[in-house]
Amino acid sequence: MFFHIVLERNMQLHPRHFGRNLREHLISKLMKDVEGTCSGRHGFVVAITGVESIGKGLIRDGTGFVTFPVKYQCVVFRPFKGEILEAVVTMVNKMGFFAEAGPVQIFVSNHLIPDDMEFQSGDMPNYTTSDGSVKIQKDSEVRLKIIGTRVDATEIFCIGTIKDDFLGVINDPTTI
Amino acid sequence: MSGEEEENAAELKIGDEFLKAKCLMNCEVALILEHKYEQLQKTSDDPMNQVSQVFEKSLQYVKRFSRYKNPDAVRQVREILSRYQLAEFELCVLGNLCPETVEEAIAMVPSIKYFYSIIKCGHPHTRGRAHDDEAIEKMLNDLSLIKKFE
Numbered sequence: 001m002f003f004h005i006v007l008e009r010n011m012q013l014h015p016r017h018f019g020r021n022l023r024e025h026l027i028s029k030l031m032k033d034v035e036g037t038c039s040g041r042h043g044f045v046v047a048i049t050g051v052e053s054i055g056k057g058l059i060r061d062g063t064g065f066v067t068f069p070v071k072y073q074c075v076v077f078r079p080f081k082g083e084i085l086e087a088v089v090t091m092v093n094k095m096g097f098f099a100e101a102g103p104v105q106i107f108v109s110n111h112l113i114p115d116d117m118e119f120q121s122g123d124m125p126n127y128t129t130s131d132g133s134v135k136i137q138k139d140s141e142v143r144l145k146i147i148g149t150r151v152d153a154t155e156i157f158c159i160g161t162i163k164d165d166f167l168g169v170i171n172d173p174t175t176i
Numbered sequence: 177m178s179g180e181e182e183e184n185a186a187e188l189k190i191g192d193e194f195l196k197a198k199c200l201m202n203c204e205v206a207l208i209l210e211h212k213y214e215q216l217q218k219t220s221d222d223p224m225n226q227v228s229q230v231f232e233k234s235l236q237y238v239k240r241f242s243r244y245k246n247p248d249a250v251r252q253v254r255e256i257l258s259r260y261q262l263a264e265f266e267l268c269v270l271g272n273l274c275p276e277t278v279e280e281a282i283a284m285v286p287s288i289k290y291f292y293s294i295i296k297c298g299h300p301h302t303r304g305r306a307h308d309d310e311a312i313e314k315m316l317n318d319l320s321l322i323k324k325f326e
Contacts, residue, residue, distance in 0.1 A: 002199070003197045004200055005193070005194075036227075047208065084185075084284050086241050103234055165280075
């Protein structure tokens with residue numbers, strides 16, 4: 001799910017930027033530093049939408065750098081266990097398939113794909129029901145439920161399932 | 177913030193910080209990101225080079241999965257859903273997935289069932305199921321009307 005939240009960060013600025021454009025320098029540095037990063041707590045920072053306040057700067061001993069506490073609003077993407085969302089399939093193999101929902105990768109193991117769907121290898125590997133009516137392959141859109149998340153310093157990775165009511169393929173790229 | 181083990185969106189356990197935060201539907205995120213992208217286009221020749229991979233992927237994703245494209249419709253969806261005293265998170269899941277039946281809506285957002293009974297009568301499980309379903313059904317009807325007239 002996407003959220004609009006307020007975060008705070010201490011920004012260090014080199015003395016050469018002190019002057020009329022200090023604020024602009026600070027904000028462009030903030031965007032460069034923060035946008036595109038990921039933390040386990042807040043998820044992926046997609047875009048900064050505004051700066052709420054810039055606090056008083058504090059000179060660091062010995063370096064001359066100044067630290068400013070900056071409060072900013074941003075759009076973040078944070079997946080939650082139990083959340084249901086839509087995703088695009090990016091890779092299919094006999095272990096299951098990978099899907100992407102915005103910046104996050106989700107793996108759906110073949111144990112969490114309905115039992116009536118069988119893996120078919122070939123140049124377009126896919127999972128298909130025995131009657132051939134439903135097919136999951138690269139670029140399919142699926143609705144899945146996140147059942148687990150793994151967080152490391154710079155990435156969030158999810159495990160999902162489509163073995164539940166109202167989950168599974170939304171549309172099949174071959175039928176459009 | 178609650179521990180990792182306790183987190184469960186189906187029961188609306190997403191941590192206090194996010195529960196109180198403003199949630200955004202995919203269509204709203206699309207409006208925000210497209211606006212930002214347009215601004216970048218004005219100031220630089222190659223805007224795709226300026227944005228992070230996270231931004232690019234998110235933009236593609238929300239464009240692909242936006243149910244409502246027109247900004248007025250997006251505003252209406254939020255307005256209508258906010259009449260039903262939903263939590264922000266529930267509101268956005270419903271707006272994103274647009275369930276068609278009451279059963280589907282409850283499967284997508286299991287917490288609405290429980291939430292509704294608390295809001296309406298002060299304590300859970302005293303109100304009959306039929307009434308809850310009725311309210312949810314009305315909400316889904318309102319939503320599908322917006323889609324139809326968009």
